[in-house]
Amino acid sequence: MTAAAQRWPTARRRRGGVDVAAAANLVAELTTYLSAAFALPTAAALWYGESPWPFAGAAAITLAAGLGVGRATRGRERVGLREGFLVVSLTWLVAAAVGALPYLLSGEEQLSSPIDAYFEAMSGFTTTGSSVLTDIPDLPRSLLLWRQLTQWLGGMGIIVLALAVLPRLRVGGRQLFQSEAPGPEVEPLSASIRSTARRLWLLYLALTVAEVAALSAVAVTDLDPEMTFFDALAHALTTMPTGGFSPRGRSLEEFGAATQWVVIAFMVLAGANFGLMYVALVRRDGRALLGNEEVRLYLLLLALAAAVLAVDLGAHGVAAGEHAVRAGAFQAVAIMTTTGYASADFAVWPALAAAVLVGLMFVGGTAASTAGSVKVVRHLLIGRILRRELDQTVHPEIVEPIRLQRMPVEERTVRAVIAFFLLYVTLFAAGTLVLMFDSEIGGLGLAPFEAVAAAATTLGNVGPALGPAGPMGSFQPFGDASKIVMILLMWLGRLEIVPVIVLFTVRYWRK
C-alpha cells in the first residue's frame, strides 16, 4: 500500500466520484435509530387494546435492514460534501419506506396498495398532509397516531434530529444541516451545529407540549366538547411540523371556535423562524423576532390573505361575522404555513377564495420554520433582485448589493435564490402537466385548476388540493403514475429541490 493510500483509506477503493457505500452506511445507521420511533404507536396499541404487531414487525424489519446494510458497508464511514446530498435524499426515501411498513403490515384495506402506503408515509414525513385515505376514523387509533407521528418526526427534520443526538455526525454535519434545514440559509444559533440542532429540537418539543396543554385546556374547560386528549396530542403532533394530518374525517371542521383559534395561533408560530423564536425566548426580548424583515412580511401576508378571504366569504354569504373572520384566518394560515388543515370545505368556496388559497401555496412560512414551499424570504429577495434589475437598466454602472436585515447578501446566495425559484416553477409546471396527462388517459376528469392545485400542494408540502382531492376528499382516485409523481414532488419540495436534483446530474457522479 502506498503512503497516499494509507492516508486516504477510501481513495483507493472509491471508483466513481461518489462513495455510495459510505452514504449507504450512514443512511443505514440513521434508519436503525428510526426503529425506536415505533415505541409510541406500540404503546398506544397496547393501551387501546389494538394489535401491536404491525409496529413490532416494522421495527424488526427496519432494525434488520439497517444493521444488515450497516454491516455490509462497514469501514466506509467517510462522508464528504458530495455524499452529503446522497445521504439526505436517500434518508428521506428510506424513512418513507419505513413509515409505510406498519400501513402494509396492518392489513388495512385503504392502504393495502404499496404505492398508497408509500404515498401516505411520504406525505407524513414530508409534512405534506395529502392523504389517500377515504375513511380516516375507520383506522385503528394506534395506526392513526403513527400517521401523526411521522409528520412530527419529519417536521424539524430527521437529520437535524440525528445531528442533535448522534456523536458520529459531529464531522461534516454542517453541510447535512444546511441541505435539510428549510430556507436559503439557516443561521446557526451557536458555533456548533450540534448545539444548534439541539436547541431547535428543544424549542420544537416545547411548543408541541404547549399546544397539547392548550388543547387539553380547551377540552377540560369544556369550551369544546369534541376535544379529547387523544385529539389534543394528535393535532399538536401535526400542527408544529405544519403537517396537516388529522385523525378526524373532516379535519378541524369537527371542532369548535375555541379549538380553531388555538390551532391558528400555533400554526402561525410553526411557520415562523424557530431560531429567532429561540433567541426571543431565551433573551426575553421579542425584538429579534418582530424586528426581522421576513417575519414582518410573513405576518403582513397572513393578515392580508385572511382579510381577503373573510371579505370574499362574507360577500358570497358563505359565512358571516366572527365565523367569516375565523374561517378566513384559519384557511389563510393553514394554507400559507403549508399546514393544510381545513375548517371548512374550501373546495366549494367562491372562485376568488380558491385562487387566493392556491396562490398562498406558493408562499410558505419563514426560513428556519417547519413550513415548506418557496418561503417568504425568497419572495422578499426576489422582489429586491427585480428592483435592482430595473435600477440597473437606467443606471448600468450602479453597484448595489441586495440587502436583508440591512446586511449585504452574497451574490452567490442571490443566484441560488433565483435558481431555486426557477426550479420550483419548472417542477410545478412539469408536475401539473403530468397530472393532467394521466388524468386524461385514466379518465379521472381533473379540471386544469385542480391539477394546478394538486401539483402546488404536493410540491409545497401543503396537503389538500381542490376538486376530488379537496380538504374533505382524498387523493385515492389518482392513478399510480400521478401518485408517483406527487411522491417525487413531496420529496423534492421537502428537501428544497437542490440536494435532490443534483443527484440527477451527470457531473455529480463523475470524478
Place this chain on the structure above:
Amino acid sequence: MRIFLIGAGQVGTTIAEALYDEHQLTVVDLDASRLGGIAHRFDVATVQGNGASRRALQEGGIRDAELVIACTSRDEANIIAAMLAKKLAPAARTIVRTANPEYLEVWRERQLEVDFMVSSEEETAHAVSRTVGVPAARQTDVFADGQVQVVEFDVEPGVRADGVVGLPLREAAIPPDSKVASIIRGDQAVVPRGDQSIQVGDRVVIIGSPEAARAWSALMARGKRRVDDVVVWGAGRAGTAIARQLLERNIAVRLIEADRERAREVADQLQSVRVFHATGFDPDFLERERVGHATAAVFAMRDDAKNLYGATLARLHGVQLTIALAHEKVSVEVFERAGIDVAINPRQLTAEEIVRFAHDPRTQQVAMLEGDRYEVLDVTVRPESALLNRPFRQLPMTGSLIGAIVRDGRAIFPHGDDVLLPGDRAIIFTDARRATEVERTL
C-alpha cells in the same frame, strides 16, 4: 519643549518646519537621505533607525522628550513607537498618525494608550465638509455610551449662527441639551461666563447630546445654499471617509470607483451611498448620470493627474464646485492655476492638525492627564457632597462646568432648576488646577 519626531516624510517635514524654531527636535527615520534633507533645511538632530525599535528611540535620547510624534505612513509602527515612548519617557505626551478609522475609534474609546490620534483621511473629510459649507464636528470625547458628547467646532467667517455668535452667552440661542464648555481664542481658553461671547475665529468646545451636536453642526454651517448632492471620485480610504462624513450630515453622496471589487466592498459597507463601477471619465456616463447637476464634485483618487483631469472634466459638465486632493505639495498650486476651486493636501492638513495640537492650551485635557490646564472629568457624586440638592442656578461659577449628569444610565443635560442627587455621574469640564478640588467637593 523637547520633541521627538518619528517619520521624516511629507508630514514629518511639514511638522519639523513649523516646530523647529521654538523647540528642540529629534527626527527618526529609516531613510538616511530623507534625514539628510531635513537636517540640511532645519536645525534638528537626526537618528537613523526604526522608530518602532527601542534601541533607536533610546539612542535618540527619548528619555527627556516631552512630546513624541509618530507620523510615518505605517499605522502599526506609529502605535508601537507611541507605546514604547510611554514606557521610556513617562512624562511625554504622544501623537499618532493613522490611516485606519478603526484605530481612531478604538482610541476614542480609550482602549489605546495614546494622547492624540490624527488620521489624514479624517482630516481630509473634515476639510471637504467645511468646504461644501457644513463644518464637521471634531468629536473629542464620548461618555455614557455615546449619550454625552464633547465636541469642538471652528467658528469660521460667514457662519449662519446669527443668534449665537457675537452675543453674550446668556442671550445666545444655544441649542437645547448642550453647554459651551470652553472658548479657545488663539492660545487662550476663555471661561464661558454669561457675559462672554463666541467670536469668529474661535474654536468652541461643547458638551451635549448627540442631537445637540447635530444642531451645533447646523448652526456652524456657512452660506445659504443647501448641499444635497455630492459626487466623489475614488472609493479609497479618503473617498469613503469623505462619503461617511457627508452622509452623517444628511447629504446625498454618489461614489465612483474604477475597481469592481472595491466598488462592491464599499457598496456593502455604506448602505445609503449610490456606488458606481466606472472610471468617471466617460462623457456618456457623466451625461447619463447627470453629474453636471451635482452641487459639488470631490476627487479623491490616488493619482493627482487623474484628479486634475477629472475635476476639469466635471467643470466642463457644469459642476459648480470642484474639490480635488493634491497628494504632492506642488499639485496644490497646479490645481489652483488650472481653475479647480479647492485643492486639499491631506498630508499638509495632518501636519497642521498635529502642530495645532502641540500648541493647544487644552492638550492635556483631551488626553486627561495630570498636570495640565483643563480636564473633562467623569465623577460619581458622593452622598455627603455639599452640592447635593441645590439647584444648578445657585451653584458658584468657578471655571468648572457640569455639562451633563448620567442618572440610572440615562444622560440628563441640567437646567437651572435641576439638582444633583447622590450616585449621579457628573461629566465636568474643569480647570486642571481645580480638578482635585472638584473631585473633593463632589
